[in-house]
Amino acid sequence: MGSFIELKNVSVLRDDRKILDNINLVINSDENVAIIGPNGSGKSTFIKLITGKIYPSYTGDDTVCKLFGRIQWNVHNLRNMLGIVTNELQYNFHNEITGIETVLSGFFASIGLSNTHIVTNAMIKKAENTIDFLEVSSLKDKKLETMSSGEARRFLIARSLVNNPKVLVLDEPSNSLDIASAVKLHNTMRKISGSGTKIVLVTHLVSDIIPEMDRFVFFKKGKIFADGNRKNIFTSDKLSSLFGMKVKINENNSLCEIAVV
Numbered sequence: 001m002g003s004f005i006e007l008k009n010v011s012v013l014r015d016d017r018k019i020l021d022n023i024n025l026v027i028n029s030d031e032n033v034a035i036i037g038p039n040g041s042g043k044s045t046f047i048k049l050i051t052g053k054i055y056p057s058y059t060g061d062d063t064v065c066k067l068f069g070r071i072q073w074n075v076h077n078l079r080n081m082l083g084i085v086t087n088e089l090q091y092n093f094h095n096e097i098t099g100i101e102t103v104l105s106g107f108f109a110s111i112g113l114s115n116t117h118i119v120t121n122a123m124i125k126k127a128e129n130t131i132d133f134l135e136v137s138s139l140k141d142k143k144l145e146t147m148s149s150g151e152a153r154r155f156l157i158a159r160s161l162v163n164n165p166k167v168l169v170l171d172e173p174s175n176s177l178d179i180a181s182a183v184k185l186h187n188t189m190r191k192i193s194g195s196g197t198k199i200v201l202v203t204h205l206v207s208d209i210i211p212e213m214d215r216f217v218f219f220k221k222g223k224i225f226a227d228g229n230r231k232n233i234f235t236s237d238k239l240s241s242l243f244g245m246k247v248k249i250n251e252n253n254s255l256c257e258i259a260v261v
């Protein structure tokens, strides 16, 4: 199976401050993982690190930062292994691109299509099937900039899935979604996980968490605050100390809620 990421003694320094502070973590490519932490705890920085967008600030003999067992990756080779959807990525798609063009650009790891990209019939078929899987077929010819953020997010998820990646990384996918769209996304994540792609989900909303997730990594102030399985880590007590206020988790069917007590 192998590891998706392997980090040893990894720190990231910005403005003389360690925004990730000596992280030691291995995530295998057969795990669905929830990364939870308060605002500013380093979650998105961690995502940039594990998707090869930034590098550790120190590289001593004791530092390891590997992605699928390798130190460096070419983005074109990585796309078959790793799908990524972040809010930053969504901001980059602001031009006149349609839903299906967005998804097709996933084959080239590009932001949109240009005339140097050769789109085959097989790619179109795969893109259409993936759009169908994400349940947005009726919008495929609509311009991305005219979609709601929830609709556009579905096309970006479809874009990241066309290469059948082993792991899909989602950074706060329910950001700006209404309750119904957030529930729909929750169900979509379950469907993706059921189809064989593992999900690494970054969130500070516990309602995003799907039952298929059995590993929880909590970040606090740039450090790993807790790491373990659902039973040991995803508890009202641990979440209360993570967020610094007394909270209680309620689990109803597949949905979790968090209440301040």
Ligand SMILES: Nc1ncnc2c1ncn2[C@@H]1O[C@H](COP(=O)(O)OP(=O)(O)OP(=O)(O)O)[C@@H](O)[C@H]1O
Residues within 6 Å of the ligand: 014, 015, 019, 037, 038, 039, 040, 041, 042, 043, 044, 045, 046, 204
């Ligand atoms: N390029 C940068 N330069 C300086 N500081 C940065 C940089 N990127 C992140 N930071 C700081 O590092 C800390 C962690 O940021 P990060 O975006 O990783 O947090 P986060 O856990 O994703 O928060 P949120 O829940 O608000 O998305 C924050 O205090 C942030 O201001």
Ligand SMILES: [Mg+2]
Residues within 6 Å of the ligand: 043, 044, 045
């Ligand atoms: Mg963030």
